[in-house]
Amino acid sequence: MKKRVIIIGGGAAGSMAALTAAQNGADVLLLEQNEIIGRKILSTGNGRCNFTNRFQDSSCYRSDNSGFAWKSIGKFSEPETTSFFKNLGIYPKDKNGYLYPWSEQASAVREALESALKLAKIRIHTGVRVFGIIPKKNGFQISFSKDGKKGMISGEAVILAAGSKAAAKLGSDGSGYDLAKMLGHKLVPVVPALVQLRCREKLYRQVAGVRTHGKVTVFIDGTETASDIGELQLTDYGISGIPVFQISRYAARGLYEKKEVFAELDFMPDFGDVEFLQMLEERKIRLDGLVMEQYFNGLFHKKLAGALLKRIGISGTMPVHDLSEENLERLCRICKHFRTYIDKTNPFEQAQICAGGVDTSEIDPDTMESKLVKGLYFAGEILDVDGICGGYNLQWAWTSGYLAGKGAANA
Incomplete structure (x- = not known):
């Protein structure tokens, strides 16, 4: 038998x-x-x-x-x-x-x-x-x-x-x-994985629908835990896209364990910090005569550029000529190390799998x-x-x- x-x-x-x-x-x-x-x-x-x-x-x-x-x-x-x-x-x-x-x-x-x-x-x-x-x-x-x-x-x-x-x-x-x-x-x-992350900051409503090349790095209680690079999707509640999915299981576990979870978004991952700062300095010279709302034209989506400027308190009507060295360094930091706090993942219903x-x-x-x-x-x-x-x-x-x-x- x-x-x-x-x-x-x-x-x-x-x-x-x-x-x-x-x-x-x-x-x-x-x-x-x-x-x-x-x-x-x-x-x-x-x-x-x-x-x-x-x-x-x-x-x-x-x-x-x-x-x-x-x-x-x-x-x-x-x-x-x-x-x-x-x-x-x-x-x-x-x-x-x-x-x-x-x-x-x-x-x-x-x-x-x-x-x-x-x-x-x-x-x-x-x-x-x-x-x-x-x-x-x-x-x-x-x-x-x-x-x-x-x-x-x-x-x-x-x-x-x-x-x-x-x-x-x-x-x-x-x-x-x-x-x-x-x-x-x-x-x-058991926690959601390959899932979107919901972030604390209100600025996401301004950038909903933007897709941009970038790198996401997740930190658990201040320790760098995982990162990935590719197309980031910004939603009205936070971050999505394949790179976010790849690191989401670590964020989900950190949240489950009641730890502080934040991510750093690098919107120019193909450039090092020093190299990107040099680019910003060159743009100041080349774009003299324009205003700041035009400064990131060709680099970032307009909605993202506006949100980045607002985040560090630079007016879109400010002349590019008036950018100080300190402002350039702040722009570099916000573009390369945009910190966002993660409050939760989307629910199991929206997760592709579980960890x-x-x-x-x-x-x-x-x-x-x-x-x-x-x-x-x-x-x-x-x-x-x-x-x-x-x-x-x-x-x-x-x-x-x-x-x-x-x-x-x-x-």
Whole structure:
């Protein structure tokens, strides 16, 4: 008789786990609380599904247990992922190392996985909410509800791939964390990640909608913690854009720990402080005869230039000729070291992923099996692993799903 593997969660990780377990000879049952599998995949890559990345490095994966994710990634990385999807009919389109389906439709990836699950004769039950997992002598007893009715099912192994608390409207509500805790696992505090940051200063209303090249550096209790560079988006409440997303998990953790969190924005990151000050001095000479509201023309968006001048008390009607050396130094500082205090992140609903989750020190990185409960496996975002933007969170889903499915089927 085949070993029965029950998978809780039919997202990217759960689908990969199901296919891998079936390929390794298991009888697989997939339980998903949404009405379709892979619903969250549809929102990835702005609807285009950046499903992995050619560039892989340990720095692309974050966790309180450093090195855990990278050890796992080494067993199933981008080449294996690309090959897997080619076998499903998904040919990759390479955009500077970012891999998308050739059609650039996330729905293609979701449908390919669904078709593969059906071809593998994997039983899929949707609209199912699991509320209990009890270890038994030869496996697990799982309690669930569907259409208002309760039921139980048993299996020799369980893979918990129920996602995180991010974007609950797509079906991941964090209920998997409760199941993990019931089974004795610790959680690293769960906070929003790849998310916008809300700032204290009122000037953001003046600059809402501005996009500008820049660098963002986050400080936690005065200590520089992380930075990234790229297109910053200024909103009516604070800061957004890929660089902000990349450092947001550190800001979120600092806020969770009740620490002071601020960021420095560098609006001219391609220039050092001395070099930029020299540029400002040269502009004073070249733009003699103009007024300050014209001084940053060609460097910054008018709304941003006006806000920067207002921040340090320089009138837009002041003649450029009247700029003092002190004013030039203040302009340099505000453009290169614009300090903004972060009061909170946007909520989980608007986060792409979460940082934190099941403590990976309690998980075997080779198989994703629990070190506490034999036969219990984890995969995907429920674990304390979060990737940077660029296909890394989906790569983690494919990797952990593959290892969990293989481990559960062969144990």
